[in-house]
Amino acid sequence: MSKRSIYLDGVMTTLLSDSHDLRFLAEHSGFDPLTFYQGADLTSLDLRGQDLQGLNFDSADIRFSQLNDIKFDRGAFNRSSISSDQAWAVDHYDLSASDILNHDSSSIFVFVQFRKGFVDKLFEIIAIPYSQFSGQADVSTVAIRKARKGSTVAFQTAHSIIKRFSDIVSESSPSDLPFYDVPRLRGLLTQPMAVFMSGGINGEFRPVALGKMKSLLGFKRYIDEQRNFTSSEGDSKWYRETPEGLLWFRQYYKDYDWPDGANDI
Structure with missing residues (x-):
């Protein structure tokens, strides 16, 4: 059977199915079930009691959907658009x-x-x-x-x-x-x-969000350039900063354009 036939079979199975089970539909879609719902509009759906393990919902909009008693992989909704009453489905772990x-x-x-x-x-x-x-x-x-x-x-x-x-x-x-x-x-x-x-x-240890870490890395490159502390290849010369150290340096580099919310750890 050709890949095109397999793809079309998956599309027809999804279109003709009476199922509202997201995992079933993803597994029979002909696409990768893991990423099938990334970026999807899943607002106002009744998903109560569904097993959503093995699915990822990055950039998906799940606002106003009912999620009571679902089974899911922690982190699956961390990069989704959610309603305030769905905050329990999200935690601060942001690294894949x-x-x-x-x-x-x-x-x-x-x-x-x-x-x-x-x-x-x-x-x-x-x-x-x-x-x-x-x-x-x-x-x-x-x-x-x-x-x-x-x-x-x-x-x-x-x-x-x-x-x-x-x-x-x-x-x-x-x-x-x-x-x-x-x-x-x-x-x-x-x-x-x-x-x-x-x-x-x-x-004590304190969490540093991924977005803030990316901002700190950008600032690190900036101050290396200002201090001429890079090699001819553009890499740092064998030294590392801590997040706290970089934030301390900002008083000396007030012209650096920090993204909103990136100043604090």
């Missing part, structure tokens, strides 16, 4: 796997905190001992335990854990499915699951 893997850790010194229980969900899918994963990811079992508990860990620890799970997704073949539920694992890695943390030296 790609955000962690692509972060420039050489510029700003930060830590990471995973949502409590998230790393355990990943281990439930791959079903291998922590000691074996520890060797594969080059991370101590103590650090893995801290990540599982939702404690703050070093950025490199978080990066190594997520990279290994992402590698499992890319390495797995259909024959691995009895052991690795690849679509489920990929779905969880797509959802926001962690947050940058700052501090820890003579003080």
Whole structure:
């Protein structure tokens, strides 16, 4: 059967279905169920009791929809438009796997905190001992335990854990499915699951939102240029700032155009 036929079968199944089950419709659409509803208008729907696990709703509008008793992956609605009475479906964890893997850790010194229980969900899918994963990811079992508990860990620890799970997704073949539920694992890695943390030296850790971190990285590049502290390739010369240090510097660079809300951690 051609890809076009498979696509058309999916479209017809969706159009002719009497089902209002979002997961059923996504799985029979012919598209990737995980991303099927990203950017969709899902306002004023009755979704009570539905199982929405494995779906992501980035940029979707779910305002005024009834979400009572739904099952979903935490983080699935973190980047959606929601009503005030749906705030329970959103938390402050705003980093997905790609955000962690692509972060420039050489510029700003930060830590990471995973949502409590998230790393355990990943281990439930791959079903291998922590000691074996520890060797594969080059991370101590103590650090893995801290990540599982939702404690703050070093950025490199978080990066190594997520990279290994992402590698499992890319390495797995259909024959691995009895052991690795690849679509489920990929779905969880797509959802926001962690947050940058700052501090820890003579003080408590504090979350740093992803948007603010991007602003700080932009400011870091700016002050490097002002101080001529870059190499010929344009990279920072082997030094890192903390978020607090960068915010302290702003008094000396008052001409820098900070985005709204980016001044505070």
